[in-house]
Amino acid sequence: MADARPPKRVRTKEPEAEPPVQRSSRYWLEDGNVILQVQSTQFRLHKSFLAIHSSVFRDMFSLPLPAEEPLIEGCPLVVLHGDTSEDWAHLLDAMFPNECFVDNPPLLDAVGGILRLSKKYDVPAFRKRCLERLREEFPTTLEEFDKDIASISHPGGMEFSEMCAHSVNLAREVGVFSMLPSALYYLIRQEPGVFGEHISILDSVQDKLAAYKAYAEMSRDYCQTPLQWLKPSGCIPSPSCSTRDECERRRNGLFIDLIPDPTIVASIVDFWNEEDKWEEGLCEPCVTEAKELYEKMRKECWEKLPSYFGLPSWEELKKMDLE
Known part of the structure; x- marks a missing residue:
C-alpha cells in the first residue's frame, strides 16, 4: 500500500510591513528638544511648549531620563501608543495657528482629534474651545x-x-x-x-x-407635538373665527396633506412652516390660535426631547459632560 501523502503545509498570511517612520513635514522643529512618535510619524517639538499646555507632559518631562535612553539627534524619543498622527496634526495646528486671531469654523475631524488628545493629555484650553x-x-x-x-x-x-x-x-x-x-x-x-x-x-x-x-x-402621535393644532377638536376654528366653514376645510386639507408625511410630523421642535404657506385660507384669529398652540407644544417637546431617545433630562446630561 502506498504511503499516505504528507499533509499540505498551511500557508500563513505574512504580516503586512509597517510603514517606514517619517518626519512630519510641518512639525519638525530644528531647535526642538523632544521627539514624539505617533504611529509612523515623528514630531520634533519643544518640551517647554508641550508642558505649558499639558499637565501630563509637564509631569513626564519633570522625570529624569534613564541613562540608556536612546536619543535621536540629541533628543529623547517618546512613543505615544493609541494615538493617531492625524489627531496630533489637528492638535498641533491648533497650537501653532498660521494667523493671528483665527476664528474659522473647524472641521469635525479636527474637533474630534483635539478633544481626544486634550482629554488624554489634559490640555484644557483647547478642550474648552472645542466643547464650546x-x-x-x-x-x-x-x-x-x-x-x-x-x-x-x-x-x-x-x-x-x-x-x-x-x-x-x-x-x-x-x-x-x-x-x-x-x-x-x-x-x-x-x-x-x-x-x-x-x-x-x-x-x-x-x-x-x-x-x-x-x-x-x-x-x-401628533396629538402630543406642535401639530396638535390640526386636531379636529383642536383650536381651529377659533372662538373669534368669522369664516368657520372655510377655516375648518383648510385645516382638514392640511391634516390630510401633513399627517401622513413622517418627515413633517417627526420635526417636533422645528419652526412654524412659513414656506409651505400653512396660513393660507385661514382667518387671522385662527392663525393666531394655531401659532400659539404650536409654540406651546414646541417648547414642551424640546424639554421632552432627550426622553424620546431614552436619555436623561437636559440638566442630568449637562452634569455628565466632560469639562
Whole structure:
C-alpha cells in the first residue's frame, strides 16, 4: 500500500510591513528638544511648549531620563501608543495657528482629534474651545436651537445628517452627552431612506435603536407635538373665527396633506412652516390660535426631547459632560 501523502503545509498570511517612520513635514522643529512618535510619524517639538499646555507632559518631562535612553539627534524619543498622527496634526495646528486671531469654523475631524488628545493629555484650553463649538452646533436650549448657526464644517460630500451621525459617535467617545439629543434629532429629520443609511454609521447599537424608536414615536402621535393644532377638536376654528366653514376645510386639507408625511410630523421642535404657506385660507384669529398652540407644544417637546431617545433630562446630561 502506498504511503499516505504528507499533509499540505498551511500557508500563513505574512504580516503586512509597517510603514517606514517619517518626519512630519510641518512639525519638525530644528531647535526642538523632544521627539514624539505617533504611529509612523515623528514630531520634533519643544518640551517647554508641550508642558505649558499639558499637565501630563509637564509631569513626564519633570522625570529624569534613564541613562540608556536612546536619543535621536540629541533628543529623547517618546512613543505615544493609541494615538493617531492625524489627531496630533489637528492638535498641533491648533497650537501653532498660521494667523493671528483665527476664528474659522473647524472641521469635525479636527474637533474630534483635539478633544481626544486634550482629554488624554489634559490640555484644557483647547478642550474648552472645542466643547464650546460642539455646544453651539448641538444646543441644549430651544433659544440656542433657534439661532441660525452652523459653526462646525464637514468635508465636502458629507451630508449634514451624516455629519450628525459621526458627531453622536464623538459625543459618546469623549463624553459630551448633552449634545446627543440635538445630534440625534438632526439625524432623524430626514427622509426614511436617508436617515436609515446614516443611522448605520452609529457605533452604538443602543443609539441606533433609540433613533428608530424616537422617529416612530414622534411620527405616530401628533396629538402630543406642535401639530396638535390640526386636531379636529383642536383650536381651529377659533372662538373669534368669522369664516368657520372655510377655516375648518383648510385645516382638514392640511391634516390630510401633513399627517401622513413622517418627515413633517417627526420635526417636533422645528419652526412654524412659513414656506409651505400653512396660513393660507385661514382667518387671522385662527392663525393666531394655531401659532400659539404650536409654540406651546414646541417648547414642551424640546424639554421632552432627550426622553424620546431614552436619555436623561437636559440638566442630568449637562452634569455628565466632560469639562
